[in-house]
Amino acid sequence: MRLLKSRRKGLALQFSEAEGKDMAYRAARHAMAGGHDYSNGAYFWDGWDIKTNYSRHPKVKVGIRFSDPAHNIFGIEESTVLVVKMKKVKETQGAKTTYAKTEIGRYDHVYVSTAAHGGTVFWKFNPEYVRLERKSEYI
Amino acid sequence: MKRVLLLAVWVFFISNRVIAQNVVGKCVPASFGYTAPTDRESFSDNFGDYFEFKNVRYGVNTQGEGYIGVGEENLMVAKIPFRDLKGARVSLGPDELAIGRAVAYGSRYDRSVVCILSPFSGLGSSGSFQGTAGLIAVQKPHGGGRLKVEGAIVKVR
Numbered sequence: 001m002r003l004l005k006s007r008r009k010g011l012a013l014q015f016s017e018a019e020g021k022d023m024a025y026r027a028a029r030h031a032m033a034g035g036h037d038y039s040n041g042a043y044f045w046d047g048w049d050i051k052t053n054y055s056r057h058p059k060v061k062v063g064i065r066f067s068d069p070a071h072n073i074f075g076i077e078e079s080t081v082l083v084v085k086m087k088k089v090k091e092t093q094g095a096k097t098t099y100a101k102t103e104i105g106r107y108d109h110v111y112v113s114t115a116a117h118g119g120t121v122f123w124k125f126n127p128e129y130v131r132l133e134r135k136s137e138y139i
Numbered sequence: 140m141k142r143v144l145l146l147a148v149w150v151f152f153i154s155n156r157v158i159a160q161n162v163v164g165k166c167v168p169a170s171f172g173y174t175a176p177t178d179r180e181s182f183s184d185n186f187g188d189y190f191e192f193k194n195v196r197y198g199v200n201t202q203g204e205g206y207i208g209v210g211e212e213n214l215m216v217a218k219i220p221f222r223d224l225k226g227a228r229v230s231l232g233p234d235e236l237a238i239g240r241a242v243a244y245g246s247r248y249d250r251s252v253v254c255i256l257s258p259f260s261g262l263g264s265s266g267s268f269q270g271t272a273g274l275i276a277v278q279k280p281h282g283g284g285r286l287k288v289e290g291a292i293v294k295v296r
Binding site: 084104139 | 171172178182188240242258261262296
């Protein structure tokens with residue numbers, strides 16, 4: 001009986017996940033066809049697991065910030081991790097090699113929220129992170 | 140009782156598959172929660188952008204390919220042998236791990252082993268809701284030994 005119940009629960013979960021995925025694809029196709037982009041330019045998203053797994057969540061570990069308090073649908077805290085970006089240059093004088101470090105900038109979060117709908121928060125990279133770490137906006 | 144026994148046997152076999160790899164077994168169980176959010180430095184040089192932990196560099200080169208570096212040696216992530224969750228050998232693409240957003244911690248069992256836990260790259264939630272990530276274990280050479288690097292796709296705590 002219990003097995004049947006968990007099987008039913010699993011199927012329901014599978015169905016709701018498939019439904020969510022289907023909705024996400026429809027929304028993405030709609031945005032790409034020139035319609036309204038509900039994610040507001042996001043490349044990343046998170047569901048409830050960011051709240052339930054907050055202290056061990058990879059995004060929280062590198063820093064998250066809400067660009068609008070309304071995006072904080074799970075009532076979680078912003079996290080900041082200050083990263084000082086240094087340019088390292090090798091200098092050789094005779095047989096001696098030294099490394100000179102020069103600060104070129106700093107950022108304290110990697111993800112910034114763009115929107116929140118239903119049970120999903122949407123994110124994009126902090127532009128300062130993209131610039132300093134020479135990243136593309138989606139990888 | 141029977142269920143507990145079955146679970147114990149299952150856990151034994153699954154964990155053995157990871158532990159069978161000498162070095163990466165010293166980094167499990169893996170968790171992003173092991174590191175405290177502290178200020179850190181990120182470096183940029185002619186080879187790429189990287190973080191450093193106990194003299195082990197991890198980051199991406201100027202072509203956006205992940206790498207691990209110790210001393211003068213740089214090893215591309217695509218060249219590291221990985222095991223998947225079932226213990227089968229797999230190789231990851233050069234940008235499949237978001238190694239620039241990885242966390243690093245020392246092994247509890249071996250001081251010479253540095254563990255690098257990286258989320259997957261790409262769109263979406265990057266594997267975080269499935270609770271999986273890429274784990275790279277680096278054993279620094281001592282006494283003239285060779286640098287050992289092993290990888291595994293693991294469930295994270």
